[in-house]
Amino acid sequence: MIKSEKASPKDVIMEVYEFGENVLKKHHIKNIEDIRPFLEVSHKFWLNLCGLENEAVLKEISELFNIHPLTLEDIKNTSQRPKFEEFDDNIFVVTKMIYHKNKSHSPITEQVSILFGKNYIISIQENPYDIFDPIRTRLENPTGKMRKMGTDYFAYTLLDIIVDKYFDCLEFAVEKIESLEDQIISQSKKTKLPEIFNQRKVIQQIKRNVWPTRELLSAWKKSENPLVKKKTNPFINDVYEHVIEIIENLEIQRESISALVELFMSNLSLKQNEVMKTLTIIATIFIPLTFIAGVYGMNFQFMPELGWKYGYFFIWILFLGSTLAMVYYFKKKKWF
Amino acid sequence: MIKSEKASPKDVIMEVYEFGENVLKKHHIKNIEDIRPFLEVSHKFWLNLCGLENEAVLKEISELFNIHPLTLEDIKNTSQRPKFEEFDDNIFVVTKMIYHKNKSHSPITEQVSILFGKNYIISIQENPYDIFDPIRTRLENPTGKMRKMGTDYFAYTLLDIIVDKYFDCLEFAVEKIESLEDQIISQSKKTKLPEIFNQRKVIQQIKRNVWPTRELLSAWKKSENPLVKKKTNPFINDVYEHVIEIIENLEIQRESISALVELFMSNLSLKQNEVMKTLTIIATIFIPLTFIAGVYGMNFQFMPELGWKYGYFFIWILFLGSTLAMVYYFKKKKWF
Amino acid sequence: MIKSEKASPKDVIMEVYEFGENVLKKHHIKNIEDIRPFLEVSHKFWLNLCGLENEAVLKEISELFNIHPLTLEDIKNTSQRPKFEEFDDNIFVVTKMIYHKNKSHSPITEQVSILFGKNYIISIQENPYDIFDPIRTRLENPTGKMRKMGTDYFAYTLLDIIVDKYFDCLEFAVEKIESLEDQIISQSKKTKLPEIFNQRKVIQQIKRNVWPTRELLSAWKKSENPLVKKKTNPFINDVYEHVIEIIENLEIQRESISALVELFMSNLSLKQNEVMKTLTIIATIFIPLTFIAGVYGMNFQFMPELGWKYGYFFIWILFLGSTLAMVYYFKKKKWF
Amino acid sequence: MIKSEKASPKDVIMEVYEFGENVLKKHHIKNIEDIRPFLEVSHKFWLNLCGLENEAVLKEISELFNIHPLTLEDIKNTSQRPKFEEFDDNIFVVTKMIYHKNKSHSPITEQVSILFGKNYIISIQENPYDIFDPIRTRLENPTGKMRKMGTDYFAYTLLDIIVDKYFDCLEFAVEKIESLEDQIISQSKKTKLPEIFNQRKVIQQIKRNVWPTRELLSAWKKSENPLVKKKTNPFINDVYEHVIEIIENLEIQRESISALVELFMSNLSLKQNEVMKTLTIIATIFIPLTFIAGVYGMNFQFMPELGWKYGYFFIWILFLGSTLAMVYYFKKKKWF
Amino acid sequence: MIKSEKASPKDVIMEVYEFGENVLKKHHIKNIEDIRPFLEVSHKFWLNLCGLENEAVLKEISELFNIHPLTLEDIKNTSQRPKFEEFDDNIFVVTKMIYHKNKSHSPITEQVSILFGKNYIISIQENPYDIFDPIRTRLENPTGKMRKMGTDYFAYTLLDIIVDKYFDCLEFAVEKIESLEDQIISQSKKTKLPEIFNQRKVIQQIKRNVWPTRELLSAWKKSENPLVKKKTNPFINDVYEHVIEIIENLEIQRESISALVELFMSNLSLKQNEVMKTLTIIATIFIPLTFIAGVYGMNFQFMPELGWKYGYFFIWILFLGSTLAMVYYFKKKKWF
Ligand SMILES: [Mg+2]
Ligand SMILES: [Mg+2]
Ligand SMILES: [Mg+2]
Ligand SMILES: [Mg+2]
Ligand SMILES: [Mg+2]
Ligand SMILES: [Mg+2]
Ligand SMILES: [Mg+2]
Ligand SMILES: [Mg+2]
Ligand SMILES: [Mg+2]
Ligand SMILES: [Mg+2]
Numbered sequence A, B, C, D, E: 001m002i003k004s005e006k007a008s009p010k011d012v013i014m015e016v017y018e019f020g021e022n023v024l025k026k027h028h029i030k031n032i033e034d035i036r037p038f039l040e041v042s043h044k045f046w047l048n049l050c051g052l053e054n055e056a057v058l059k060e061i062s063e064l065f066n067i068h069p070l071t072l073e074d075i076k077n078t079s080q081r082p083k084f085e086e087f088d089d090n091i092f093v094v095t096k097m098i099y100h101k102n103k104s105h106s107p108i109t110e111q112v113s114i115l116f117g118k119n120y121i122i123s124i125q126e127n128p129y130d131i132f133d134p135i136r137t138r139l140e141n142p143t144g145k146m147r148k149m150g151t152d153y154f155a156y157t158l159l160d161i162i163v164d165k166y167f168d169c170l171e172f173a174v175e176k177i178e179s180l181e182d183q184i185i186s187q188s189k190k191t192k193l194p195e196i197f198n199q200r201k202v203i204q205q206i207k208r209n210v211w212p213t214r215e216l217l218s219a220w221k222k223s224e225n226p227l228v229k230k231k232t233n234p235f236i237n238d239v240y241e242h243v244i245e246i247i248e249n250l251e252i253q254r255e256s257i258s259a260l261v262e263l264f265m266s267n268l269s270l271k272q273n274e275v276m277k278t279l280t281i282i283a284t285i286f287i288p289l290t291f292i293a294g295v296y297g298m299n300f301q302f303m304p305e306l307g308w309k310y311g312y313f314f315i316w317i318l319f320l321g322s323t324l325a326m327v328y329y330f331k332k333k334k335w336f
C-alpha cells in the first residue's frame, strides 16, 4: 500500500497518482511544472497537495489549471463555506474534514478543496495528515470502480470518506453525551456543566459544516455538467442520504443536551429542597426547645417553677411533647 | 391461520406465499434458488425474509431480483432512513416497525425493507418476530382485496399495519404521560423527572421515523410508475392522513411533556417556598426570645431586674407580646 | 321554529328537511330506504343524522349515496382530521364542532361529517345535541338565501356556525385567562398553576381543529368542482378570514399563557426573596447578641467583667450598638 | 385649515371634501342622499364618516356605492383583520389606526375602512377623533399631489399617516422599555414585572396589526386594477418598506423584553445569593461559639475547667481562633 | 496616497475622484454645479459626499442626477433598510457601515447610500470618517481593476469593504464573548450579566444590517440591468458568500450567548446550593448540642444529673456522639 508522507507543515507536499484501467503509478513532485506532462497523457491523475503557506505554488497551480482569482482565494481562506461551483472546464468543491487526532481533545476541522476536470482530480488540504488512506488502498485494486469510472466518481469517494468521518465524530460525541446522561441520572457529583456545553459545541461544529454540505450535494445532484456522469448519480444520492441522517441525528443530540441541562438543573433544585427541609426540621424542633431551656436558665430571684419538685421532670415532658408534635406536623406535610 | 415460525436469529428464515384469485400456498424455502421458479408462474408471491446476518443469501437475492449494490447496502444498514425509490422493474421502500415486545420496556424499532415488482413482494426484516399476522389472515380470504389487487396494494397493507402500530405505541406513551401528569398535579412524591424525559425519548423515537414516512408516502402518491395502480391511490392517501394525524399528536405530546416539566419545577418551587416560610416564622419568633432569656441568664453581679418581684412575670409578658406582634406581622404579610 | 328531538344516543336519529324556493317540509325517517324518493324529486333536502353506533344504517347510506369504504371509515373514525374531499358526484367535508354543554367543564369536540351533492346535504354527527338551530330557523324564511342558493351555500352555513362557535369557546377561554392574570398580578393566594395549564389545553384543543379547517377552506376556495358555485366564493372567503382571525388570537393567547406562567414563577421568587431577607435580618441581628449573652452566662470562677459595677450597663450598650450597626448595614444594602 | 368637528359618538358624523386641481370645498352632510349629486360631478370627493352605530346610514351607503353585504359586515365588525379587496368598480381596504389619546394609558386601536372608486374616497372610522389633520392641511395646497393625482394616491396618504403613527407608538414603547432596562441594570427597587409584561402587550398589539398591513400592501403592489395607477407604485413601495422596518423593530423589542425579564430574574437570584451568604456566614461563625458558651454555662458540680485560673482567658482564645478559622475558610471559598 | 479630509460635521464635504485607465485626479468641490462638467467627459468619476444636514445640496444633487423624491428621502432617513433599487439610468443601493471608532464603546452604524450610473459613482455618508481608504489606495494603481472595470465594480468594492468590516466587528464581539465565557467557567466574581446582554445587542446590531444586505446582494445577482456587467457577477457572488458566512457566525454567537447565560445562572445555583449546605451542616450539628447545653444550664433545684460525678464527662460523650452521627449521616447523603 502506498502511504502519504509527513513533512514540515511550512512546505507544500505534493503526491501525484497516475492511474487508468491498467496503470497505477505514484510520483513525487517538487515543482508544479512537473505536473504539466500529466495533463497531456491519456491516463487520469490525482494531485494531492498539503499546505497553504506557499503562495507561489498555489499561484502556479491556478495558472496551470486556469483557476479564477476568487476561487484561489476560496482555497486559501480556510473559513470558506462548503460549496459546489461549476466552471468551463472543471468543477470546484469545498469540503471540510472533521476528525479526532487525539480522542481527549475536540475534533479538528480541516478544509479540503477539490477540483476535478476531464482527467485530473486535485485535492488541496491545510496540512499533511488526512483520512484518505482507504482511497490509496482502493486505487491499488485494478478491477475497482476507482480505476474505471470518471473523475467525478473519484471526487465522490473523497466526499464519501469525509461524510463517513462525520458519523464517527458524531458517534464519539453521542457516547460522551450518554455517559453524561448516566452521570446525571445517577446524580454523580462529578458532572460538570461546562462538559455538557462542550459537547453542544462539538454538535454545533459538525452541524455548521454538514448543513452546507447538504446544499453542495443538492447542487451536484441537479448539475447538468458533462463532467458529472449519470452513472455516478446513485452514489451522490447515497452520500446525500447519509448527510440527511447526520442532520437528523444532530438535531436529536441537540435536544438531548437541552434535556440534560434541564435534568441537571432540576436535580440541583431537588437537592436544594432536601437540604432546606433538613435544616428547617432540625431548626423548627430545637429552636423552641432551646428557648424554653433558656427561660429556666434565667437568674431571676423569684421563679416559682425552679423550686417545684417535679419541675425538671415536667420540663422534659414539655420537650418531648413539643418534639412529637413537630414530628407529627412534618409527617402530615409529607416532609419525610 | 398460517403462523410465522421462530428460529435462531443467526439464520435467515424465509417464507413464501404463492397467491392469486384462486390460489394460496405457503412454501418453506431453504435456498434462494428455490424462488426462481415462482418468478415464471402467473401467480403473485410474497417472500418474507427475516435476518440480515447471512451476507450470501442477501447477495443471491440481489442478483436474482437485479438489486443495485447501494440498495443492498440500504437493506443491510438498519439505520437507513425510510424512503421510496423507483427502479426499472421494481419499487423499493424502507420502513420502520415500532412495537412493544414487553410493555415495561421502551418500544423496539425494527427496519423492514419492502421490494415489489410485477408479481412479487419481498419484505426483509431484522429478526423473526413481526406484526404481520393480520396480513397472513387476510390472505386466506379468497374474495379479499389482497388476492385480487396488485402488488402495490399488498405493499400498502404492510405499510398500513406498520402505521397502525405507531398509533398503538403513541397511545401507550400518552397513557404514561397522563399518569405522570396526574402524579404531578396530586403532588405525589414518587414522580421522577427521568421518567418524564424517557417518555420524551419515546415521542422522539416515533417522530424520527414517522416524519420520513410522510415523505415516503408523499413520493408514492406522486409516483407515475406503472406498478402504482390508480385504484390504490385512495388507500395510500388514507395512510398518509393517518401519518399526519400521528405527527400532530406527537407535537401535542411534546408540548404536554414540556408543560409537565414546567409544572414539576414550579411545584418544587412552591414547596421550597413553604419550607422556607416555616423556618423563617419559627426562627423569627424564637430567636429574639432566646436572646432575651439569655440576657437574664447572665451572671453579672449588678443586674437590678433580677431582684424585682415581678421580673419573671414581666419577662413572660414580654415573651408573649413579642410573639403576638410577630404573628400579627406574618398574618398581615399573608404568610399563613 | 322546528326543533331537533333528543333521543337515546344508542339509536340513530334522522331528520330530513325537504326545501326549495316555495317548499319546506320536515320528515321523520326511520329507515334509510325512506330517503330514496327524495333523491328523485326536484327539491333539495337536508338529511341530519345523529349517532355512529348503528353500523347497518351507515352501511345503507354509503350504498345509497355511493360513498367509498374509506370515506365511510372517515365518518366513523371520530379522530379524523378536518378535510375537504371531492368525489365524482358529491363533496365530502369533515369538520369539528367545539361547544360548552356546561360552562364549568372543558369544551366538547364533536365530529360533523358533511356530504353534499346536487340536491342533497347530509350532516352526520356523533350525538343528538347540536348548534344548528339557527339554520333550522333560517330555513323557515321563504325569501332567505338558504332556500334559493345551492347545496354548497347550505354546507357553508353549517361551517359558518361551527366557526362562529370557535369564537365563543375562545372568548370563554380568554375570560378565564384574563381572570387568572388579574389573580396573579394581585398576588392572590388562590391561583393554581394547573388551572393555567388547563387553559393552555383548551387553546390547544381549538388550535388543533382550526388549523386543518383553514386547509379545508383553502382547498374549497381553490376547488373547480361544478358543485361549488362562483356566487358562494365570497362567503367561503369570509369564513376563511374568520379562521385566520381565530388562529392569530390563539397564538396571542398561547403567548399570554406563557407570560402568565413566567409572571407566576417570578412572583414566587420575589416572595421567597422577601422571606429569606426577613429570616436573615432577624438571625443576623440576634445570633451574635445571643452569643454575647451566652458568654456572660458562663460559670467560670474568674470572669472580671461580671464584678464590674457598670458591666450590665456596658453590655446593653454593646447590644444596642451592634443592633444599630446591623440595621445601618442592611439599610445601606437596601434590604428594607 | 379645515378641522374635524367633534360630536356625540352615538350619531354618525359626515364631512365631505369636494376637490380637484382648482377646487376645494368642504360640505356638511346630514343625509346620505345628499352625497348622490357628488357622484355625478367631474370633481373627486372624500367622504369621511365617523361612527358605526347607525345601521340605517351604513345601509344607505352600501346601496349608494354598491357594497356587498359581507363587505358591509367587515366595516361594522371592528375586529376585522386589515385587508385589500378589489371589486368591480372600487377597492376596499381595512386598516387600523393605533394612537395614544393619553400618554399614561395603553394605545388605542381604531378600525378605519377605506373604499375608493374612480372619483370618490370613503373613510369610515369608529369614532370622531382621528389622526388625519395633516391630510386636511395638504388638501388646501392647490399645487400638491393630493389635488392632482388619483384616488389611489389619496388612499395611500391615509395609509401612510396610519403607518407613521405606528412608528410613534413603537417609539413610545421603546422609551418605556429602555427606562425599564435602566431601572433593572441599576437594580432600582421600583421595577415591577407587570410593567414589563404590559410593554410586551403593546408590542404585540402593534405587531398584530402591522403584519396583516404588510400583506395588504403586498396585495396592493401586485394589483393590476385600473384604479391603481402606475405612478402611485413607488409610494406604495415606500409605505411597504416602512412596514418592514416596523416589523423588524418589533422583533428587536420582543427580544429586548425577553432579555429584560431574564435580567430581572437573574438579578433576583444574585440578591438571594447574597442574602443567603450573609446569613450563612453569621450563623456559621456564631452558632458554634454560642454552643461553647452554653457548655460553660452548664451547672454541673464537677466541671474542672471552670476552676482554672485562665479558663476564661483560654475560652476567649478559642472564640477568636474559631472565628478566624471560619473567616479564612470563607475567604478561601471567595464568599466575601 | 490621497486621504479624506475632516471638517465640521455641520457642513457637507465633497471629494471627486476623476479616473480612467490613464487618468486619476482628485478635485475639491464647493458647489454641486461644479460637478456638471464631469458628467460630460469620457472618464468616470466618484463623488464622495459626507453630511446630510445641508438640505439644499442634497436637493441640487437630486436634480442633477434625476433622483426620485422618495429616493432622496431614503438617503436622508438614516434608519433606511439596506436595499437595491434600479432606476432608468442608475442604480441605488443603501448600505450600513459598522465600525469601532473607539474599541471600548459599542460599534457605530453609519448609513452609506450609493448611486451609480454609466460613468459616475456617488457615495453619501452621514459624517466624514469612513473606512474607504483602501479604495483610495487601490485607485492609485493604474493597472488595477478599479480603473479598468465598470462603475458596478466600483460599487462592489465599496460594499466589499463594508462587509469585511462586519467581520472585524463580529470578531471583536466574539473575543469579548469568549473572554466572558472564560470568566464564567473559572467562576470569576467580576462577570456581570449586563455585559453579556450588551454583546447580545452588538450581535443583534450586526444581524439587523446584514440580513437585508443579503437580500440586497441577492437582488443584485439577479439583476439584468445593463449597468450590471456579467464580469462583475463572480465578485458579487463572493460578497454574497461572505454575508452568508457572517449570518451563520451570528447565529452561532447568539447560541453561545444563550449558553453563557444558562451557564452563569446554573453556576449561581450551584453556589447557592453550597452555601445552603454549609449553613445546614453547621446548624444541624450545633443547634441540638446547644439545646442540650441549655438544658444543663437550667437552674432547677432538683436536677439529679448535675450532681453525678461523671455527668460532665458523659455530656461530652453525648456531644461527640451526636456530632459523629450527624457527620456520618451527611457523608451518606454525599453532602461533603
Ligand atoms: Mg444552520
Ligand atoms: Mg436518514
Ligand atoms: Mg430533521
Ligand atoms: Mg426534530
Ligand atoms: Mg433539523
Ligand atoms: Mg425542546
Ligand atoms: Mg423532524
Ligand atoms: Mg389528521
Ligand atoms: Mg402539524
Ligand atoms: Mg399543530
Ligand SMILES: [Mg+2]
Residues within 6 Å of the ligand: none
Ligand atoms: Mg405549536
Ligand SMILES: [Mg+2]
Residues within 6 Å of the ligand: B247, B248, B251
Ligand atoms: Mg409538527
Ligand SMILES: [Mg+2]
Residues within 6 Å of the ligand: C211
Ligand atoms: Mg401549528
Ligand SMILES: [Mg+2]
Residues within 6 Å of the ligand: C241, C244, C245, C246, C248, D080, D081, D082
Ligand atoms: Mg383576522
Ligand SMILES: [Mg+2]
Residues within 6 Å of the ligand: C247, C248, C251
Ligand atoms: Mg399569525
Ligand SMILES: [Mg+2]
Residues within 6 Å of the ligand: C247, C248, C251
Ligand atoms: Mg399563528
Ligand SMILES: [Mg+2]
Residues within 6 Å of the ligand: C251
Ligand atoms: Mg406571533
Ligand SMILES: [Mg+2]
Residues within 6 Å of the ligand: C255, C258
Ligand atoms: Mg415568547
Ligand SMILES: [Mg+2]
Residues within 6 Å of the ligand: B258, C258
Ligand atoms: Mg413553550
Ligand SMILES: [Mg+2]
Residues within 6 Å of the ligand: C248, D207, D208, D211
Ligand atoms: Mg402575528
Ligand SMILES: [Mg+2]
Residues within 6 Å of the ligand: D241, D244, D245, D246, D248, E079, E080, E081, E082
Ligand atoms: Mg427596514
Ligand SMILES: [Mg+2]
Residues within 6 Å of the ligand: D247, D248, D251
Ligand atoms: Mg424580520
Ligand SMILES: [Mg+2]
Residues within 6 Å of the ligand: D247, D251
Ligand atoms: Mg418577525
Ligand SMILES: [Mg+2]
Residues within 6 Å of the ligand: D251
Ligand atoms: Mg429576527
Ligand SMILES: [Mg+2]
Residues within 6 Å of the ligand: none
Ligand atoms: Mg432571533
Ligand SMILES: [Mg+2]
Residues within 6 Å of the ligand: D248, E207, E208, E211
Ligand atoms: Mg432579521
